[in-house]
Amino acid sequence: xxxxxxxxxxxxxxxxxxxxxxxxxxxxxxxxxxxxxxxxxxxxxxxxxxxxxxxxxxxxxxxxxxxxxxxxxxxxxxxxxxxxxxxxxxxxxxxxxxxxxxxxxxxxxxxxxxxxxxxxxxxxxxxxxxxxxxxxxxxxxxxxxxxxxxxxxxxxxxxxxxxxxxxxxxxxxxxxxxxxxxxxxxxxxxxxxxxxxxxxxxxxxxxxxxxxxxxxxxxxxxx
Numbered sequence: 429x430x431x432x433x434x435x436x437x438x439x440x441x442x443x444x445x446x447x448x449x450x451x452x453x454x455x456x457x458x459x460x461x462x463x464x465x466x467x468x469x470x471x472x473x474x475x476x477x478x479x480x481x482x483x484x485x486x487x488x489x490x491x492x493x494x495x496x497x498x499x500x501x502x503x504x505x506x507x508x509x510x511x512x513x514x515x516x517x518x519x520x521x522x523x524x525x526x527x528x529x530x531x532x533x534x535x536x537x538x539x540x541x542x543x544x545x546x547x548x549x550x551x552x553x554x555x556x557x558x559x560x561x562x563x564x565x566x567x568x569x570x571x572x573x574x575x576x577x578x579x580x581x582x583x584x585x586x587x588x589x590x591x592x593x594x595x596x597x598x599x600x601x602x603x604x605x606x607x608x609x610x611x612x613x614x615x616x617x618x619x620x621x622x623x624x625x626x627x628x629x630x631x632x633x634x635x636x637x638x639x640x641x642x643x644x645x646x647x648x649x650x651x
Contacts, residue, residue: 429456429457429458430450430455430456430457430458430488430489430490431457431458431460431488431489432446432447432450432457432458432459432460432486432487432488432489433460433462433477433478433485433486433487433488433489434446434447434459434460434461434462434485434486435461435462435463435464435485435486436461436463436464436634436637436639436641437461437547437630437631437633437634437637438545438546438547438548438634438637438639438641438644439464439544439545439546439641439644440464440485440486440545441540441545441598441601442484442485442486442497442498442598443485443486444545444597444598444630445486445498445499445501445502445594445595445597445598446485446486446488446498446501447459447486447630448594448597448626448627448630449498449501449502449505449514449591449594450488450501450505451626452505452513452514452589452591452594453505453506453508453509453513454509454513455505455508455509461637462485463637463639464485464639464641465641477489480494480496481494481496481497484496484497486498486501488501488504488505490504490508498533498594498595499529499530499533499595502514502529502591502594502595506591514590514591515590515591516578516586516587516588516590518578520577520578521577521578521586524573524574524577524578524586525574525585525586525590525591525592528570528574528585528592528595528596529591529592529594529595531570532595532596532599533595535563535566536563536566536567536599537563538557538559538560538562538563539560539563539564539567539599539602542556542557542560543560543602543605543606543608544602544643544644545598545601545602545605545644546605546644546645547601547605547630547631547634548634548635549605549645550604550605550607551605551606551607551647552607552647553606553607553608553609554606554647556608564608564610567596567599568610568611568614571585571596571613571614571617572611572613572614574586574592575613575617583616583617583620584617584620584621585617589624593621596621597621597627600617600618600621600622601622601631603618604618604622
């Protein structure tokens with residue numbers, strides 16, 4: 429059985445992506461939640477199970493094989509169960525989906541910094557910094573392109589739920605947490621993601637976690 433090590437469901441966006449990837453694979457797995465930044469975190473991350481990732485989550489163990497980094501986990505699992513389970517079958521759609529996933533993986537640092545994930549909070553609207561606004565505009569732009577070209581009648585970016593949706597799922601939670609105003613089509617997409625049964629399960633589990641990271645619990649000043 430696969431073993432997936434993740435951080436707090438309330439705060440860990442990369443853990444969410446890794447967890448959704450394993451759910452998407454359909455494979456059975458053991459889930460181990462490790463609280464981030466508590467008193468024992470530094471000692472925990474020095475354990476052998478974290479060695480390959482230098483103490484970062486998520487970490488997937490498949491027998492003696494260790495895979496870390498959410499996008500690598502997606503690729504590993506796609507190789508195991510079939511790439512069509514994770515990526516669109518249409519070649520043009522697949523190319524766009526891969527590009528969007530890669531851009532999410534490597535970009536949007538201002539959004540990560542100024543709008544950290546916390547699925548247990550909803551803060552009132554506030555002014556956002558220019559860099560955050562620019563990055564959110566880019567995200568909305570590529571969502572619109574994907575939906576217009578390949579979304580069809582289904583609610584996700586490329587019709588069926590895919591790796592692209594996995595990569596952007598934590599962004600949808602941030603938009604809600606920080607009460608960000610978005611266009612109607614984007615709101616519909618956010619609602620579709622948050623209504624997905626796996627996302628609901630993740631958010632519900634986060635409510636019951638006893639751990640609190642104070643820096644992510646406070647309402648922030650204007651970015």
